[in-house]
Every structure is written in C-alpha cells, then in structure tokens.
Amino acid sequence: MNEKGLLIVLSGPSGVGKGTVRKAIFSQEDTKFEYSISMTTRKPREGEVDGIDYFFKSREEFEALIEQGKLLEYAEFVGNYYGTPVDYVRETINNGRDVFLEIEVQGAQQVRDKFPEGLFIFLAPPSLSELQNRLVTRGTETNEVIQGRLNTARKEIEMMNLYDYIVENDKIENAVEKINSIVQAEHCKRERVQQRYIKMLEVE
Ligand SMILES: Nc1ncnc2c1ncn2[C@@H]1O[C@H](COP(=O)(O)OP(=O)(O)OP(=O)(O)O)[C@@H](O)[C@H]1O
Numbered sequence: 001m002n003e004k005g006l007l008i009v010l011s012g013p014s015g016v017g018k019g020t021v022r023k024a025i026f027s028q029e030d031t032k033f034e035y036s037i038s039m040t041t042r043k044p045r046e047g048e049v050d051g052i053d054y055f056f057k058s059r060e061e062f063e064a065l066i067e068q069g070k071l072l073e074y075a076e077f078v079g080n081y082y083g084t085p086v087d088y089v090r091e092t093i094n095n096g097r098d099v100f101l102e103i104e105v106q107g108a109q110q111v112r113d114k115f116p117e118g119l120f121i122f123l124a125p126p127s128l129s130e131l132q133n134r135l136v137t138r139g140t141e142t143n144e145v146i147q148g149r150l151n152t153a154r155k156e157i158e159m160m161n162l163y164d165y166i167v168e169n170d171k172i173e174n175a176v177e178k179i180n181s182i183v184q185a186e187h188c189k190r191e192r193v194q195q196r197y198i199k200m201l202e203v204e
C-alpha cells in the first residue's frame with residue numbers, strides 16, 4: 001500500500017503567530033514537512049522574497065489561476081487574495097511527503113470540504129488584547145488594516161471548534177512542541193489503521 005503524506009493545515013487569526021511558529025518548525029534540523037508556498041496579490045513586505053515567502057501575483061494573474069482551477073483553495077482576506085497551489089500539494093502528498101499549509105480560516109474550511117482527511121490545527125492567541133499587541137508590535141500594517149484584521153479575528157476565533165486541535169500560542173517553543181506531538185500522534189494512528197487493513201486483506 002502506497003502511504004500518502006499528511007496534509008497539515010495551520011490556521012488562526014492574523015497576528016497570532018502562525019508564520020513565526022511555522023518558521024520555528026521548519027528551522028528544526030529533522031523537520032519532515034514540505035511547506036506549500038502560497039500565491040497572493042498582497043504587495044511584498046520589506047525583506048519578503050518572491051518564491052520564498054509567497055508567489056506575488058497581480059489580481060489579473062490570480063483570477064486567471066482561479067479560472068484555470070490551479071488553486072486548492074483561495075480567499076479574499078482584508079483586501080487581498082491568498083491561495084494554495086493545488087498541483088504542488090497533490091504531487092507532494094502522492095510522493096508520501098507531509099505538506100504544511102499556513103492559511104487563514106475561510107481557506108482552511110475549503111480545504112476541509114475538499115480534503116477532510118487533512119489534519120486541521122487552530123493556533124489561538126492567549127487573549128484578544130495580546131493579539132492586538134502582536135499585530136501592532138509587528139508594525140507591518142496600517143492602523144486601519146490592523147483594525148480590519150482584528151474585526152475578522154473575532155469571527156475566526158468563533159470557528160475554532162471546527163478544528164481537530166486547538167493550540168494556544170503562548171510561548172513559541174510550547175506551540176512548536178505541541179504541533180510536533182499532534183502530527184506524530186496522527187502518523188501513529190494512521191499507521192495502526194493501515195496495519196489493521198493490511199492484516200484484514202491478508203486473511204480475506
Ligand atoms: N508566542 C509569541 N509570543 C510573543 N510574540 C509572538 C509570539 N508568536 C509570534 N509573536 C509575534 O507576533 C507577531 C505576529 O506574528 P506572525 O507574523 O507570525 O503572525 P501570523 O499569524 O503569521 O500573522 P499573519 O496571519 O498576519 O501573517 C510577530 O511580531 C511575532 O514576532
């Protein structure tokens with residue numbers, strides 16, 4: 001039986017620390033995940049590199065990708081499009097590698113509908129005031145955009161119960177450890193189920 005990779009979806013409100021936690025996970029020497037680089041129409045922030053942080057696209061280019069069915073999911077988030085390239089995800093999973101998506105909540109729900117066997121993790125802030133503090137301290141958005149992201153965050157937090165796991169990002173290292181454990185446990189669970197089916201097939 002060809003074992004497929006896991007699709008791991010890390011989601012949560014803007015500013016909770018998804019990118020920070022994801023970078024910490026990928027900086028581990030023994031990381032076994034492949035990061036799916038998203039497409040966006042947002043302008044690059046200082047230091048962001050096309051093809052590393054995102055594939056930066058114009059609105060026209062992005063809409064063409066939607067038309068061509070090239071996105072596993074996409075969402076318009078506070079004025080910009082964001083989306084996941086479907087071919088990369090499909091090929092990587094079929095090659096038995098785990099793919100890691102770091103996406104907002106609308107997109108995560110679309111992935112859930114298309115790919116319910118994925119592993120869905122919601123990264124939660126210790127409090128709304130801490131979330132605001134993180135967005136302000138990051139200093140990459142205007143006050144108006146921060147306000148928009150915080151308004152969206154309230155609705156996103158209400159959806160956290162739709163996830164398989166909720167991880168509070170109090171300390172980065174705690175969140176990383178919890179996510180590593182969740183993925184490891186999921187692999188063990190799937191392996192056990194697979195072994196049971198292999199045995200069943202041998203008997204029948
Ligand atoms: N556990 C933490 N404790 C304190 N600060 C944190 C923690 N995790 C992340 N931060 C800080 O919070 C800010 C937002 O983090 P980050 O950019 O990773 O969030 P995000 O969820 O990826 O945001 P977005 O969805 O807008 O891309 C950054 O300045 C980061 O350094």
Ligand SMILES: Nc1nc2c(ncn2[C@@H]2O[C@H](COP(=O)(O)O)[C@@H](O)[C@H]2O)c(=O)[nH]1
Pocket residue numbers: 012013014018038039042073074075077082083084102103104105106107108
């Ligand atoms: N639905 C998707 N959301 C995505 C994707 N890539 C990133 N994101 C999320 O968008 C917001 C804003 O990101 P920012 O870089 O402008 O701060 C954040 O929640 C990201 O996680 C994607 O492919 N699809």
